[in-house]
Amino acid sequence: MDFQYSDKVKAYEKRLHAFMEEFIYPNEQTYYDQLDKSDPFSSVPPIMEELKDKAKEKGLWNLFLPESEYGAGLTNVEYAPLCEIMGRSSIAPEVFNCAAPDTGNMEVLVRYGTKDQKEEWLQPLLDGNIRSCFSMTEPDVASSDATNIQASIVRDGDEYVINGTKWWSSGAGDPRCKIAIVMGKNDPEAPKYKQQSMILVPLDTSGVTIKRMLPVFGYDHAPHGHGEIEYNNVRVPASNMLLGEGRGFEIAQGRLGPGRIHHCMRTIGAAERALELLCKRVQEREAFGKKLAQQGVIQEWIADSRIEIEQARLLTLKAAYMMDTVGNKEAKAEIAMIKVVAPNMALKVIDRAIQAFGAAGVSEDVPLASSWANIRTLRLADGPDEVHRRSVAREELKKHM
Incomplete structure (x- = not known):
């Protein structure tokens, strides 16, 4: 397995990072400020449509779809670092039309939809109009x-x-x-x-x-x-x-494999941002006569976080590689493993960052509390940890029957 990113992927990474710095991070608060507090489900913050238009202009649109007819033609391994970058902000995936559940639903329509179903529903979703x-x-x-x-x-x-x-x-x-x-x-x-x-x-x-x-x-x-x-x-x-009557499970397996690994990719991005915030915070704050960064326990937090992120990333890339080379069915154990590992890893990293920020960590002044709450749901969404562990155990037992 060679996880060296191609020049094409490196170029996308550079463009995405630049877009995040110029447009996403500065407008996160704008997005929430523009929500109608009296009826938050009545309208969409105008800044979202503005950002989506900018993403389209810069060719950063529908990157998740491997089919070049509809998307960027990237493999799962190629998409992984890009999805990770998007996961650093809660508003970013939608900006690039790479947000769940639309991504999974579009994949269902691409794979299993009829010509008429694609015209009526897939195209408007690809365009970001619905x-x-x-x-x-x-x-x-x-x-x-x-x-x-x-x-x-x-x-x-x-x-x-x-x-x-x-x-x-x-x-x-x-x-x-x-x-x-x-x-x-x-x-x-x-x-x-x-x-x-x-x-x-x-x-x-x-x-x-x-x-x-x-x-x-x-x-x-x-x-x-x-x-x-x-x-x-x-x-x-x-x-x-x-697809036809009685084929719901077949569709679900085709949909949930990519959906699960995309969640893991984004989760690694959220963990990376939390670690960055932690590192910056502890070098700015002083307690008991020295910087927090000089405290041994803080250094352990940082080291453990880096180790855990790297482990999760490698397992995610292995699962992505297998999906690309032998298919989702053969990669089911790796997909199940990373679906357990990534959210649990991110929750630990984010929790350490919250602790480093003290009371500010549980406020809305920093994105840590909302990120933790969002990622905690991923231990349930697309199958709870226990179901994925059951799958991994069964696959392991088969080897020794």
């Missing part, structure tokens, strides 16, 4: 085992009828969110992994109700947000079915 959500998790069942999902998708003539309640449909609060990919059961009598399907549901369809937006540790993540959505006798054309 946003989307992914409705899989349900409040009444343990959705970490997707066979538990109870929402129904039933054929009725030329239509499908959808019934069920979903929650943590990230992105549903955004006024630009126009389409949901919904996972549900279409045949409870079919073999275990052939019961589920995925279908496209426009959010303005009769019977779709966003019941509430769910905060995360007190953060509403507006205007994006995480919605609880009720689907009550929702009717959509049969042509909205993705």
